[in-house]
Every structure is written in structure tokens, then in C-alpha cells.
Amino acid sequence: MYTHIVFFKLNQPTNDNIEFVKKTLLSMKGNISELRHLEVGVDDIRSERSYDIALITKFDNKEDYLSYDVNEYHVEKVKKVIKPYIEISKTVDYFM
Template identity: 55%
Template sequence: MFTHIVFFKLNEPDELHVQQAKNLLLAMEGQIPMLKALEVGVDLLHTERSYDIALITKFDCKADLDAYQVHPYHVNNVLAKLKPMLKGSAAVDYEL
């Protein structure tokens, strides 16, 4: 199983923008065949080190992650809308 985790820091981390970003990410479920599991969490502590949203996705292998990265739904419906909302992001990818 290959896991892809992304942390997002929003330009405007108010409730409206956090919910919009969360909904964009959750809408991927069922749209991208190689995406085996999807979890989206919103930060509750709001500390100096905190990011606003965490995305955890699971794939059968790295090749499936690579296919997900360029899948039209991911590119056109998520990245195109999410990127303008972001101040920054960080990712961790690993295989178990």
C-alpha cells in the first residue's frame, strides 16, 4: 500500500475557505479509480506549527499515485481550484 499525505496551509483559513477546500478534496472519492482510500482532516489546535487541512490518500502502488497526480479529475476539479487558495503545502509519501 502506498500512502500520500499532504498538509495544506490556506491563504484565508476562515471557516468558509477551510470548508470549501475540504469539500474539493472529499469530492475526489469515487471519481478516481486508483484512489483506494481518502481521508480529510481539519486542524483543531491552530498552533504556530499547524497546517489547516490534512489529506491522506492510499493507493495500491506508486504507479497508481503517479496516475492519480495527472488524472483529469484531480487536475481540473481539485488542483485548479485549490492551488489559488493555498499559501503553502507539504507532502509525505511512503510505502508499507
Template identity: 55%
Template sequence: MFTHIVFFKLKEASEENIQKARKILESMRGQIPELKDIEVGVDVIKSERSFDIALITRFDSREDYQKYAVCDFHVNNVLQFIRPMCECSKTVDYGV
């Protein structure tokens, strides 16, 4: 199992933008064969250290993650719209 986690800080963290970003990320569910599990969480604490959204994705292998990273749906339906909304993002990737 390979896990890819992304934390997103939005340029404008309005409720409308947070829900729009959440919907874009969740649109991957069932669209990418290599993506075995997806979880999208919205921050509720809103501290100075907080990011706005967390994305947790799981794959059978690192190779499947690498296919996902460049697949058309991920690039054209997710990254294209999420990147302009973000001030920054951070990732953690690990396999067990």
C-alpha cells in the same frame, strides 16, 4: 500500499474557506479508480505550527499514485481550485 499525505496552509483560513477546501478534496471520493482511500482532516489545535487541512490518500502502488497525480479529475476539479487557495503545502509519500 502507497500513502500520499498533503498538509495545506490556506492563504485565508476562514471557516468558510476551510470547508470549501475540504469539500473540494473530498470530491475525489469515488471519482478516481486508483484512489483506494481518502481522509480529509481539519486542524482543531490551530497552533503556530499547525497547517489547516491534512489530506491522506492511499493507493495499491506507487504507479497508481502516479496515475492519480495526472488524472483529469484530480488536475481539473481539485488542483485547479485548491492551489489558488493555498499559501503553501507539504507532502509525505511512503510505501509499505
């Protein structure tokens, strides 16, 4: 499986904004055929070094991940929608 993890730090991490971004990320389930696993977690500690939200996605292979990355739903209904809420994001991608 190919795993793609993203950590998001919101520019205004209110409960409403965190919930909106989480719901938007979860909306990918069932809308992107290459997506095999989708998990969204909200940080519970909220320390200075914490990010607000973690996204974990899994794919059969790297090629499926690359298709997901340019998928119209992912780009138009997720990335563009949450972009105004995001201060910074970091990713890790790996094959196991």
C-alpha cells in the same frame, strides 16, 4: 499500500475557505479509480506551527499514485480549484 499525505496551509483560513477546500478534496471519492482510501482532516489546535488541512490518500502501488497525480479530475477539479486558497503545502509519500 502506497500512502500520499499532503498538509495545506491556507492563505486565508476562514471557516468557509477551510470547508470549501475540504469539500473539494473529498469530491475525489468515487471519481478517481486508483484511489483506495481518502481522508481529509481539519486542524483542531490552530497553533502557529499547525497546517490547516491534512489529506491522506492510499493506493495499491506507486504507479497508481503517479496515475492519480496526473488524473484529469485531480488536476482540473481539485488542484486548479484549490490553488488560489493555498499558501503552502507539504507532502510525504511512502510505501508500507
